Amino acid sequence: MLDRLRRIFRREPKAFPELPDVRLTPIGYVRNRVKEPMADGWANVESRVIIRPELADMLLNLGDYSHVIIVFWPHKVPDDVRGSKPQLHPRDDEELPLMGVLATRSQIRPNPLLVTPVPLLAVKGNVLKVRGLDAIDGSPVLDVKPYLPHHDSITDARLPKWVEDAQAWRNR
Ligand SMILES: C[S@@+](CC[C@H](N)C(=O)[O-])C[C@H]1O[C@@H](n2cnc3c(N)ncnc32)[C@H](O)[C@@H]1O
Numbered sequence: 001m002l003d004r005l006r007r008i009f010r011r012e013p014k015a016f017p018e019l020p021d022v023r024l025t026p027i028g029y030v031r032n033r034v035k036e037p038m039a040d041g042w043a044n045v046e047s048r049v050i051i052r053p054e055l056a057d058m059l060l061n062l063g064d065y066s067h068v069i070i071v072f073w074p075h076k077v078p079d080d081v082r083g084s085k086p087q088l089h090p091r092d093d094e095e096l097p098l099m100g101v102l103a104t105r106s107q108i109r110p111n112p113l114l115v116t117p118v119p120l121l122a123v124k125g126n127v128l129k130v131r132g133l134d135a136i137d138g139s140p141v142l143d144v145k146p147y148l149p150h151h152d153s154i155t156d157a158r159l160p161k162w163v164e165d166a167q168a169w170r171n172r
Pocket residue numbers: 037038039040073074075076077105106107113114115116134135136138139140
C-alpha cells in the first residue's frame with residue numbers, strides 16, 4: 001500500500017529545457033599598464049575604457065554618475081580552462097574552503113562575465129577613465145552601467161566567514 005502511494009506521488013525529474021546560445025559583441029576594450037593577470041594590486045590602476053566610436057552617443061550624461069559598473073570578458077583565460085573546475089579553493093589557497101565556482105568571483109567560471117564597480121574619473125568622447133578596474137590591458141568590455149547605491153548595494157548581506165576575514169585583512 002505504502003509502496004503504491006510512493007509510486008503515485010513520486011516526482012519525475014523535469015527535463016532541463018533547451019536554451020538558445022548567446023552571442024555577445026564587445027562594445028569596447030580596456031587600456032592600462034597591466035599586461036598579465038594578477039591577483040591583487042588593482043586599487044590604484046587607472047584604465048581607459050575605449051568604447052566603439054559609433055556607440056559614443058550611448059554615453060550621453062554617463063558622467064553625471066560618480067561610479068560605473070564595467071562588465072568585461074577575461075580573454076586570456078584559455079578556452080579549456082574556462083568552466084573546467086566546478087569547485088575550487090578561492091585564490092588557489094587550500095586554507096580557504098572548497099567552494100562551487102559559482103559561489104566565488106573566479107574568472108574561470110563557465111561564462112566569465114566579470115563585473116566590477118569603479119569610480120568614474122572622466123568621460124571624454126568615447127573614452128571613460130576609471131580607477132581600480134581589475135581587467136588587464138586589452139580586455140573586451142561587454143557593458144557599462146551606472147552604479148546605483150540604492151539598487152546595487154545591500155548593506156546587511158550575509159557573507160561566509162573567510163570572505164569577511166579577507167575583507168578585514170584588506171581594510172587593516
Ligand atoms: C577574480 S576576477 C574578478 C572580476 C570582477 N571584479 C568580478 O568580481 O566579477 C579578476 C581577475 O581576473 C583576471 N583577469 C583580468 N582581466 C583578464 C583577462 N583579460 N584575461 C584573463 N584574466 C583576466 C585578473 O587576474 C583579475 O585579478
